[in-house]
C-alpha cells in the first residue's frame with residue numbers, strides 16, 4: 383500500500399506522541415527487606431511490559447513485602463537541567479542516564495526527594511528500584527525541564543507531592 387502525503391504526515395504525528403516512559407518494563411520481586419536489596423541477585427516473580435509508560439504499584443499484584451524495578455527510556459525534548467521529584471514508602475532508588483539521582487535505601491514513611499540532572503537532548507535510560515515492607519505503599523515520580531511543558535508525571539494516579547517541591 384502506498385500512503386499519500388496526508389497519511390504519511392498523520393503516521394509521523396502519531397509516532398511523535400510518545401508515552402512518558404518508552405519501552406517501560408516492570409519486574410516484581412518477593413521478599414521482606416529493611417532496605418533496598420540488590421535486585422540483580424534476585425529472580426523476579428513476573429516481568430511485564432507497561433504500554434502506558436507510567437510506573438504504578440498496581441502493577442505489583444502485592445500489598446506487603448515485595449520489591450519492584452522499572453526500566454525504560456525517557457526523552458529530553460531539549461538539552462538542559464531537568465528536575466526529578468520522587469516520593470516513596472518504603473525506599474527507592476532513581477537512576478537516570480546511568481547515574482544514581484536519588485537513594486532512599488531504608489524503610490521509611492512517605493518521603494519526597496527533589497534532584498536536578500543535566501541531560502543532553504534525546505533518549506536516556508531510566509531505572510526505578512522500590513521496595514515495600516509493611517504499612518502504607520507509595521511510589522510517585524515526575525520530571526520537568528526544557529520542553530516538558532511543566533511537570534510530566536511518570537507515575538500513575540495522584541501522589542501527594544508537597545507543595546514546596548513545585549519548583550517553578
Ligand SMILES: [Ca+2]
Pocket residue numbers: 471472490514515516517518519
Ligand atoms: Ca511501607
